[in-house]
Amino acid sequence: MKVEVRLFATFRNERFKKKSFEISSGITTPKEILADLGIKESSVAILLVNGIHSKINMPLKDGDIISLFPPVGGG
Amino acid sequence: MYGYNGKILRINLKNKSYNIEKLDTDMAKKFIGGRGLGTKIFKDEVNPKVDAFSPENKLLIVSGPLTGTPIFTSGRYMVVTKSPLSGTIASSNSGGKWGAELKFAGYDVIIIEEKADKPIYIEIVDDKIEFKDASYLWGKVVSETTKILEDSSVQGAKIMTIGPAGENLSKMAAIMNDNDRAAGRSGVGAVMGSKNLKAITIKGSNKPQVYDSDALKKLSKELLVKIKENGVTGQGLPTYGTAVLVNILNEIGCHPTNNFQKSYFENADEISGETMAEKFLIKKTACFRCPIGCGRHVRIGDGEGGGPEYETLWSFGSDCGIDDLDAIIKANYWCNEMGLDTISAGATIAAAIELHQEGYIKDEELDGLSLEFGNGTDIVEWTKRIGRSEGLGRKMAEGSYRLAESYGAPELSMTVKKLEIPAYDPRGIQGQGLQYATSNRGGCHVRGYLISPEILGLPEQLDRFKIEGKAMWAKTFQDLTASIDSLGLCLFTSFAFGAEDYANMVNAICGTNHTADSILETGDRIWNLEKQFNLDAGIAPGEDKLPKRLLEEKIPDGPSKGWVHKLSELLPEYYSLRGWNKDGIPKEEKLEELGL
Numbered sequence: 052m053k054v055e056v057r058l059f060a061t062f063r064n065e066r067f068k069k070k071s072f073e074i075s076s077g078i079t080t081p082k083e084i085l086a087d088l089g090i091k092e093s094s095v096a097i098l099l100v101n102g103i104h105s106k107i108n109m110p111l112k113d114g115d116i117i118s119l120f121p122p123v124g125g126g
Numbered sequence: 127m128y129g130y131n132g133k134i135l136r137i138n139l140k141n142k143s144y145n146i147e148k149l150d151t152d153m154a155k156k157f158i159g160g161r162g163l164g165t166k167i168f169k170d171e172v173n174p175k176v177d178a179f180s181p182e183n184k185l186l187i188v189s190g191p192l193t194g195t196p197i198f199t200s201g202r203y204m205v206v207t208k209s210p211l212s213g214t215i216a217s218s219n220s221g222g223k224w225g226a227e228l229k230f231a232g233y234d235v236i237i238i239e240e241k242a243d244k245p246i247y248i249e250i251v252d253d254k255i256e257f258k259d260a261s262y263l264w265g266k267v268v269s270e271t272t273k274i275l276e277d278s279s280v281q282g283a284k285i286m287t288i289g290p291a292g293e294n295l296s297k298m299a300a301i302m303n304d305n306d307r308a309a310g311r312s313g314v315g316a317v318m319g320s321k322n323l324k325a326i327t328i329k330g331s332n333k334p335q336v337y338d339s340d341a342l343k344k345l346s347k348e349l350l351v352k353i354k355e356n357g358v359t360g361q362g363l364p365t366y367g368t369a370v371l372v373n374i375l376n377e378i379g380c381h382p383t384n385n386f387q388k389s390y391f392e393n394a395d396e397i398s399g400e401t402m403a404e405k406f407l408i409k410k411t412a413c414f415r416c417p418i419g420c421g422r423h424v425r426i427g428d429g430e431g432g433g434p435e436y437e438t439l440w441s442f443g444s445d446c447g448i449d450d451l452d453a454i455i456k457a458n459y460w461c462n463e464m465g466l467d468t469i470s471a472g473a474t475i476a477a478a479i480e481l482h483q484e485g486y487i488k489d490e491e492l493d494g495l496s497l498e499f500g501n502g503t504d505i506v507e508w509t510k511r512i513g514r515s516e517g518l519g520r521k522m523a524e525g526s527y528r529l530a531e532s533y534g535a536p537e538l539s540m541t542v543k544k545l546e547i548p549a550y551d552p553r554g555i556q557g558q559g560l561q562y563a564t565s566n567r568g569g570c571h572v573r574g575y576l577i578s579p580e581i582l583g584l585p586e587q588l589d590r591f592k593i594e595g596k597a598m599w600a601k602t603f604q605d606l607t608a609s610i611d612s613l614g615l616c617l618f619t620s621f622a623f624g625a626e627d628y629a630n631m632v633n634a635i636c637g638t639n640h641t642a643d644s645i646l647e648t649g650d651r652i653w654n655l656e657k658q659f660n661l662d663a664g665i666a667p668g669e670d671k672l673p674k675r676l677l678e679e680k681i682p683d684g685p686s687k688g689w690v691h692k693l694s695e696l697l698p699e700y701y702s703l704r705g706w707n708k709d710g711i712p713k714e715e716k717l718e719e720l721g722l
C-alpha cells in the first residue's frame with residue numbers, strides 16, 4: 052500500500068516537503084516512518100493522519116496522508 | 127510604589143491642557159492594569175451609549191504594572207476606548223517599545239479627552255507635555271510620520287501615530303507604534319483620528335521600582351528556562367514566527383478560504399511561513415525585553431520592512447484565494463503604512479470579492495480594478511484605496527459588516543459583533559468557535575486562544591471536534607488572558623507560563639499576594655466588567671453568535687469536511703459556568719462575588 056508523508060518547518064531541512072511511500076512489510080504505523088526518516092519521536096509536536104491528530108502507533112491504511120510538525124508557534 | 131508609577135496623565139485636546147493625577151493603586155490592583163484598569167476607568171467615566179467618534183468618547187492608553195520592568199516581554203500598552211466598529215468596549219494592545227517608554231516617562235495611564243480643533247500631536251518628555259501642530263503631518267503614511275517625528279523629537283523618543291486610515295475614520299484603523307507594531311483591532315485608530323490627534327511621542331528617564339529585585343532575578347532565570355525549553359516559545363516562534371501556522375491550519379482543514387466558503391487552500395504552502403523564510407526573510411525582530419522574537423523583517427519589493435503574521439497571510443491570502451506571497455507582503459506593508467488592521471482589512475476584501483461574485487457589487491464600482499478570488503494583482507491597490515477612503519474603498523473602510531449590509535447581504539460578512547473573525551475556522555475547532563462568539567470585543571482569537579489546546583496540544587491535546595469540556599476551557603483561557611493583557615505582557619508567554627508564574631511575577635514586582643487562583647479570579651472580574659459595559663452600551667446578549675454560514679453550511683471539503691459549529695449546544699454550559707443567566711446576563715450574586 053501507499054501513504055503520503057508531508058513534512059513541515061525544520062523537518063524539511065535536508066529532507067523533502069512531500070513524498071509518497073510504498074509501504075513494505077514491517078512499516079505499518081507512523082512510528083516506523085519516523086524511524087525511517089531519522090526523526091526523533093520526541094521532536095514531533097503535531098502528528099496528523101488525514102488531518103486528524105493521531106497517535107504514533109496508529110495503524111496506517113492505503114492512501115493515508117501523514118503530516119508531521121516540530122513545535123510551532125501560535126498566532 | 128512598586129510596579130505602578132501611581133500617576134495618570136489626563137489630557138484635554140480641546141483646551142490643549144493637561145493634569146497629572148494620582149492613580150488609586152488599591153483600585154488599580156483590583157483590575158491589575160492595562161486592559162482591566164483601562165476598562166474600569168473608562169466605564170466609570172464614559173457613558174456607554176456614547177458615539178465612538180464624538181468628543182465625549184475617551185481614548186485611554188494604559189500600561190500594566192509589569193510594563194517597562196525587567197521581566198520578559200514587558201513592552202506592552204493597551205488602548206481602551208469605545209469601538210466605532212463593534213460598539214463594544216475596545217481594548218487593543220501592542221508590543222514594540224512605546225509601552226515601556228510610557229512607564230519610563232512616569233505614567234500608568236494617559237486619558238485623552240475631547241477633540242482638537244485642528245490636527246495636533248502630543249510630545250511627552252517626562253513631566254513636560256507639549257501640544258504641537260500636526261497639519262504638516264496629516265495625510266502622511268506611518269513610516270514618514272515616524273521618521274519626521276523621530277528627527278524632530280529628543281533622542282530616543284518613541285513614536286505612536288495613526289496613518290491616513292485613522293484620519294479618514296476607517297473603522298478598521300489601527301494605532302501604530304515603532305513603525306510597524308499595531309494596536310490593530312476594533313478601529314481604535316479611527317477614534318484617535320476623530321480627535322484630530324495624529325501622534326504621541328514619548329521619552330522618559332525613570333525606571334519603575336521593583337518590590338523584590340533578588341526574587342525577580344531568580345524568577346527571571348527560571349522563567350527564561352521555561353521559555354527556552356518550551357517548543358513553541360523556544361523553537362517554533364523564533365524560527366518561523368506565527369506564519370508557520372498556515373500549513374498547520376490548512377493540514378487540518380480549518381484554514382478559511384474564499385471568505386469561509388471552504389477551509390482548505392490547495393496552494394497554502396506558497397504563502398506559508400516555510401516559503402516566507404526561504405524566499406523573503408531577512409532577519410527576525412523582537413519587542414522590548416523579549417527573548418522569543420517572533421517578528422519577521424522581510425524583503426518587500428526592492429525594499430524591506432515588517433513581515434506579515436499568520437493572520438495576515440490568511441486574510442490577504444487564503445481568505446481571498448490568493449497564493450501570491452509577494453503581493454500579500456506588499457498588502458501587509460500598506461496596511462502598516464495606512465495604519466489598518468490587517469485582519470479586518472483582508473477579511474473585508476474577501477467579503478467584497480464574494481459580494482462581487484454574487485453580483486451585489488457591480489463592475490462599474492471597481493474603477494478598473496479586479497475583485498476576484500485568486501487574483502492577487504490588485505489587493506495592494508485595494509488596500510491603499512481603503513486607507514485613503516477612495517471609491518469603493520470608502521465603503522470597504524467601514525468593515526465587512528457594514529459593507530455587506532449596505533448591499534443587503536450582511537450574512538456574507540464573517541464577523542462576530544461586527545469584528546472580522548480571524549484565521550481559524552471554528553467549524554472544525556469547536557472550543558475556538560465558542561470563544562469567538564462570546565468574546566467581549568467580537569470576532570477575535572486572542573481573547574482566549576483555544577488553538578493552543580485544540581490544535582497545538584498545549585497544555586494538553588484536546589479533540590478539536592468535541593464539545594465536552596470546551597466551555598470550561600474557553601472560560602479559563604479568557605480569564606487568564608484578561609489578566610495577562612492587564613499585566614502588560616505578551617500573550618505568547620502563556621505557551622510557556624501558567625497562572626502561577628504570572629502570580630509570582632506580579633508579586634515580585636508589585637509586592638502583592640497573588641496566587642494562580644486570584645490571577646484567574648481577577649480575569650473573571652475583568653471579563654464581567656467588559657460584559658457589563660457592552661450590555662450598558664446596548665450590545666444585546668443575543669449577539670454572542672456566529673455567522674450563519676458557520677452554523678449551517680458544512681465545510682465542503684478537506685480534513686474537516688462535513689462539520690458545522692455547534693454553538694447552541696455550548697452556550698448554556700458556558701453561561702452557567704460564568705454565573706450568568708440563560709440569556710448571558712451576569713447574575714447579581716456573581717457581580718457581588720467579584721466586587722463589581
Ligand code: SF4
Pocket residue numbers: 199221222363411412413414416417418419420421616617618
Ligand atoms: S513574542 Fe513576538 S509579539 Fe510577543 S513580545 Fe516577543 S516579539 Fe513581541
